[in-house]
Structure formats: C-alpha cells, structure tokens
Amino acid sequence: MCGIAGIIHRDGTGEIGAEVTRMLQSMKHRGPDSSGFALYGPPSDLLVMRLKLADPNEARGFGWSDRLERHRDEVEHRLAKIGAMVDVIHGDQEYAYRVTFRYSGELKPLADYVEDVPGCEVLSLGHSLEIVKDLNDAESVAERYGLNGFTGTHAIGHVRMATESDVDISGAHPYWAYPFSDIAVVHNGQLTNYHMWRRRLERSGHRFQSECDSEIIAVYLAQKMDGGLSLETAMKQSLDELDGVFTYLVVTADSLGVAKDEMAAKPLVLYESPELVALASEEVAIRAVIGHEIDTYDPYEREVLVWHR
Amino acid sequence: MKISYDARGLAEPAAQAPKVATIEAGEHGSRAVFDAAALTTRQINLELRRLIYDEGVAEVTVRNPGAKHSLAVGILARCRIIIEGSLGYFGCGLIDGPEIHITGRVGWSVAENMMSGVVVVDKNAGSLTGAALRGGDVVVRGDVGARSGIDQKGGTVIVGGNAGTMTGFMLQRGRQIIRGNVGGGLGDSMYDGAIYVGGKVTSLGVDCVEAGLTAEDDEFLSRKLGIYGLEPPGSWRKFVCGRKLWNYDNLEPAERKLVL
Numbered sequence: 364m365c366g367i368a369g370i371i372h373r374d375g376t377g378e379i380g381a382e383v384t385r386m387l388q389s390m391k392h393r394g395p396d397s398s399g400f401a402l403y404g405p406p407s408d409l410l411v412m413r414l415k416l417a418d419p420n421e422a423r424g425f426g427w428s429d430r431l432e433r434h435r436d437e438v439e440h441r442l443a444k445i446g447a448m449v450d451v452i453h454g455d456q457e458y459a460y461r462v463t464f465r466y467s468g469e470l471k472p473l474a475d476y477v478e479d480v481p482g483c484e485v486l487s488l489g490h491s492l493e494i495v496k497d498l499n500d501a502e503s504v505a506e507r508y509g510l511n512g513f514t515g516t517h518a519i520g521h522v523r524m525a526t527e528s529d530v531d532i533s534g535a536h537p538y539w540a541y542p543f544s545d546i547a548v549v550h551n552g553q554l555t556n557y558h559m560w561r562r563r564l565e566r567s568g569h570r571f572q573s574e575c576d577s578e579i580i581a582v583y584l585a586q587k588m589d590g591g592l593s594l595e596t597a598m599k600q601s602l603d604e605l606d607g608v609f610t611y612l613v614v615t616a617d618s619l620g621v622a623k624d625e626m627a628a629k630p631l632v633l634y635e636s637p638e639l640v641a642l643a644s645e646e647v648a649i650r651a652v653i654g655h656e657i658d659t660y661d662p663y664e665r666e667v668l669v670w671h672r
Numbered sequence: 673m674k675i676s677y678d679a680r681g682l683a684e685p686a687a688q689a690p691k692v693a694t695i696e697a698g699e700h701g702s703r704a705v706f707d708a709a710a711l712t713t714r715q716i717n718l719e720l721r722r723l724i725y726d727e728g729v730a731e732v733t734v735r736n737p738g739a740k741h742s743l744a745v746g747i748l749a750r751c752r753i754i755i756e757g758s759l760g761y762f763g764c765g766l767i768d769g770p771e772i773h774i775t776g777r778v779g780w781s782v783a784e785n786m787m788s789g790v791v792v793v794d795k796n797a798g799s800l801t802g803a804a805l806r807g808g809d810v811v812v813r814g815d816v817g818a819r820s821g822i823d824q825k826g827g828t829v830i831v832g833g834n835a836g837t838m839t840g841f842m843l844q845r846g847r848q849i850i851r852g853n854v855g856g857g858l859g860d861s862m863y864d865g866a867i868y869v870g871g872k873v874t875s876l877g878v879d880c881v882e883a884g885l886t887a888e889d890d891e892f893l894s895r896k897l898g899i900y901g902l903e904p905p906g907s908w909r910k911f912v913c914g915r916k917l918w919n920y921d922n923l924e925p926a927e928r929k930l931v932l
Contacts, residue, residue, distance in 0.1 A: 625837070625856075626818070626837065626838070627799060627817060627818035627819075627836055627837055630761075630779070630780055630798060630799070632779070632798070645739070645741075645760060645761070645779065646739035646758060646760055646777075646779060647738065647739050647740065647741075647760055649739075650738055650739055656757065656776075658776075658777065658795060658796075659758075659777060659796070660777075660796045660814075660815065661796065661798050661799065661817045663817070663818070663836045663837070663855060664818060664836055664837040664855060664856075
C-alpha cells in the first residue's frame, strides 16, 4: 500500500524533521516496514552525503563492528584521495553516516568510488538534500537519527509496505537521483515497465542498488532535467513513458512536484495555503501538522503540479 | 493515541463505548452531541451505536472527526447523523437507513455498499464515491475523484461539481447526476442505468452511448436537484449502455462444445 507525504514552506523555513515525522507516523498503518525522509536543510557551500555501510537486519558475525569501522575509515580515505576536503563525519548508527565535505569535481566518480567500499551505498548527495531511511516506523527512525530538530524548507517522506522487493534500507524510499545532486523521489504504486527503463538507464551509466521499481523514477527525471527539460516537462513526459500505477512526489533544491497516473489509481490529498503546501496519501497526515480546520482536494488523473520556492 | 491489535490484526478488540455524549430531549426525539477529537475510530463507532441502538437517539452530532477513516459505518437504523468536519476513507459505508450530513469533505469510498438512506457531503469527495451503492442518495456538493459509483447497483450519486476518470465504471443499475465536467472513459463497461452530465465529457468508455432525454428524465433531474437545493446546469446530456457487450446468453466456444 505505502504512504507518501510532502511539505514545502513557501517562505522561510519550518521544523520539517518533526513535521514529516508526524505526517508519516499518522500513516503508519499504510506501511510499517520502513520509513524514509528526504529533507532540505539550509543550502551550504559544503556537500552533504548520507551513506550506509550495512543493513541493520543482516547477520552480524564476529567483528561486524570492527569491519564497519574499517569501512568507515576507507570511505574517509577515498574521499581524501579523490580530492574532497572532509569537514565532519558523523555516525547516527554504526552502519549509517553523514559526511560534509568540500569538493568541486564531478559527483559520479566520487559516488562510484565511495560505493566501491564493500556494503556501502550513497543514500543522498547534494548541497542541501539529506535522505534518512531505516527499518520500522517514522518516530523510531526520527529518534535514531535525531531528526526532530531538523529545520529546512521542504521535505518528502515515505512509509513502506514492501511489495516489489526486500525489507531493507536499499529497498526503502526516498530514492536519490544518483548521480545528480539534490533530487529525490517517493512513490506509491507499481511500475510495470521497470525492467525496460532500468536497462535503458543502466546503458547510460547509472547504477541501481535495489530491486525496487521506484528507484528508476528519480534517475529518469534527473536525466531529463540534465538534458535541459524543466522539472514540470520531465514529469509530464513520465505520464506517458512510465507504465503502471503511480502517485509520486519529487523534490529538487528549490521545488516540490507531484504526478498522478492516468487511472488516478493511488490516492493523494492536497492542502494549499499562502504559507505552505502539504500533501499526503491520507488527510490525517496533513491534519497532523496543521492545527486548524482545513479544506483539501484530490488532484485528478494525469495531473502534474509543481511548487517552487 | 496508542491502538492495540489482537492476534488476527483487529484493532482495539476490547474497546468499549466511551459514553461521553450529552443527550437532550428534542421536538422529534432526543438529540446527542459528542466530541471525537480524543477518541479512536472504534470508540467513535461504538459511541454512535450505543446512542442510536441502545439510547434510541434520533439525531447525533459528531464534532471534530479529524478525517479519521471508517467512521459511521454499518449503521442499520433510521436516524440522523451530523458530522461537523471531514472524514477519511470508507466513511458511512455499509449503512441502511440513516440520513448523514457531513459539513467537510470525505476521502475515498464514501457510502460504499449503502442499502438505503441519504449521505450529503458539503465539500469534495475522493475516488470511488458510492462504490457498489445499492440504494439511497449520495450527494457531494463539491468535486469527486475517479470511478464514482463503480459497480453501482441502485440508488443515485449526485455531484455538484466535476468528476474524474472512469465515472460510472461497470454501473449496473441506478443513476448518476454530474452537474459539472467528467473525465475520460465515462460509463466504461456499464451494464445498465443512466448517467446525466451537465458539463463537458472528456471521452466515453467502452459501450457507453448518448441517449435522448425524456420527459421522465427531466422530471427526475429537477426533482432530485430540488431536494438538495442544487442549481440545474444549462443543459443535460444522458449516457446509457450501448448493449454491445450484452453477451449473457452466449457461451464460450469451449462451453458450447460441451453442451453439444
């Protein structure tokens, strides 16, 4: 089933970490397997990378912690070797790290080099985007990663009921648009031409870390935008080129968009006010962050909506 | 609110009616009011049942429903329910008899499988409005999502605004009145019944055809809109089943061989 949520503050910043946590927690019944956040903090000159070195549910043999420690050091070593100046490296979990660094080269070689470390997956990379995802419900993930104090401009989130692939961090949303900075997607639905698009995108040099169909959407959109299309145009093309049922949310450094398939098969409720836009699979999620009585509506089939900051 | 589940996954197996409503005598039977903000779905429904079945209350007002799912479901008695606010998914499903007025909006599948009664929604509704409706009226003053009245077998769905894709999908009996525009695939695979549209039609579904309006249709439309105080549009168009897919008596080739 899955639940998706998004919020964008049109002016200024908000407590997006706490807000998305409340939105996702109110939709826990839509997907208790894993929860994920894509949060946009204040933009910075530094790059911020979130990565994982292992999955929390994998078998932990002797020396698991030592191995992770070595791999962490290897990541740091490789970043230095490729020319990045590491600012801070912080572990929220022994398998999940947040690294800030200064780097002016291309992102793809850097991401590939870091992901070459055994078990490593770059979850997000950009100047303001941070993706945090882990097993269990939104409150426990937010607590483990200290997201309650996270302020920023816009965010999306996802609670997952796994249907297409494993219950692990790689299969959890949101997905970063590897190797394009600051783009992420959450998706509710199933794509039926996933394998075709995956092969097509792999041929143009992209890597995929999971067997999850949703993983292609972010890369698909980012590649179109890299080719010069606007986010809105790329999303409109996706209505014809992606097959299956979907409602997806996409975020870039300065915008939040939503697209629905032509059957309007997956729900979405939308609330707009002069201060913010909040949207989610269920109205209870929007009400979790807005105290007063609200009017909402459901976007129609084939609708593409984008809000810019 | 922490919700417990039993071994089968049923929510709040031990829930009891919270008995928080205030009841007062009225001109046409007693009236009750209660605030649902701090109650769980099960508690709200149990309180409604207690008031309607045990206390014999004629009119219940529910405050602050907070877009919770599955509220006011399975009520099988004549009564009035006023919901001050919005409902989530599956609101007012499986009811037989009540007159329900919702001052906010509703999510997907409102009044699904309703046998009789009236559900009036003042604002918008999600998809699948009046799914498998058997009787009674479902009135949405705002817009509705996709597939309104899917598999409808009776009753009337009335929409004040626009409707989405596949409206009246597999409609079997009963009528739909859409004052505004409708999306693509209107009346796809409908078996019978009629859909009246006041605005633009994006496209017709498989085996849905336009028919002429009769004097009976005009009388029906002005009567139904009059009851709910809705203004009629400039003109109406009527859509019915083209009966090209009526192959009920035809056997599949393999079956025919068996018969012979």
